[in-house]
Amino acid sequence: MAENNSQPSFPDNLINCGVTFICWFYFVFAFLFFFSFFYAAAFIFSRERCQSFQYLNYLFFKGFLGLLRILTPRQKWKVDPKIKTIQGSIIVCNHLSYLDPLIFISLLPRGKSIVKTKFFKAPVFGWILKISGYLPSSTEGIHAQRMITEIENMGEFLGNGGNLFVFPEGTRKRGTVPSEFHKGVFKIARMYRCPVYVLSIHNTDKLFMPGKFFFNTRTDNCIRLKMLSCLTPADGQKTISVTALAENVKKIFEKNTYSNEDTA
């Protein structure tokens, strides 16, 4: 078995390569030969196109994560079951790996997020993001209209049980101190006075390391997703301070996430 920080052996590399290849195979072919038909049907026939796309995203990534779990028996997955019950809320979490958003999509049948505007330009993927109601991270040029529409619809989305999950640090993070937060998500919380759930994710970066193409499947690892806290506006509280909300979340991260860089 390969140890942390040591070079994997040739057979381990071969297995990592195989797992990565199978996952990509699922990504491309499960979409092309199975899910694309449902996406097309939802696009044409669904009255709630956005909601239908979110549900298809959920199923697609549930399949992806299910396959990944089967293919990586050395990875233990501990996901707080309470997370699946969250509704009508904003969810904030630290960000370690490209796997993180996929995990959230696979847990939340009605979920959307804020994504970098460059992803909206990607063929097929960008189209799915648009129809699913994802928000662009900036309002440059053509994205202004999308941002206005999505922010204005957010109240109804949250009111109907949808969740907005966001990584307020913006980018994948390594180290022991939270990065400066993007405050947009806290401004949405202020605007719609909705609960903010604070979650922490651990060790996804050990399975899918930033900057690497292949999964690292041969090291014992425990991927954990925990619910740390829920911040709700106090009864009668007229305004919500974005600065105070962001500071609260940061303190919770510092106490529970970054001070507890755990191992498998």
Next chain:
Amino acid sequence: MTRDELQKNIVSILVDEFEFENPGLTDNLRDDHGFDSIDAIELLAKIEEMLGYQISRKEKEQAMSIRTINDILNYIETIQAAHQSQ
């Protein structure tokens, strides 16, 4: 509503609800006060409340390029003028 009244209302909203400290009329809202597109959308809702009518989608998109409080005041005056001419 006169420009002075508008200014008083807008500054009051920015201080009370957007946590601005001592905003100046020519401050760069983004650089000096962290005002971004989400704030702009929230402020537009407040402006609609203040004016008592809805702002069109096209007018809202124009608001995304606002940089200063003076720009906000000019923007509201333009909207008011357009609304009155209808």
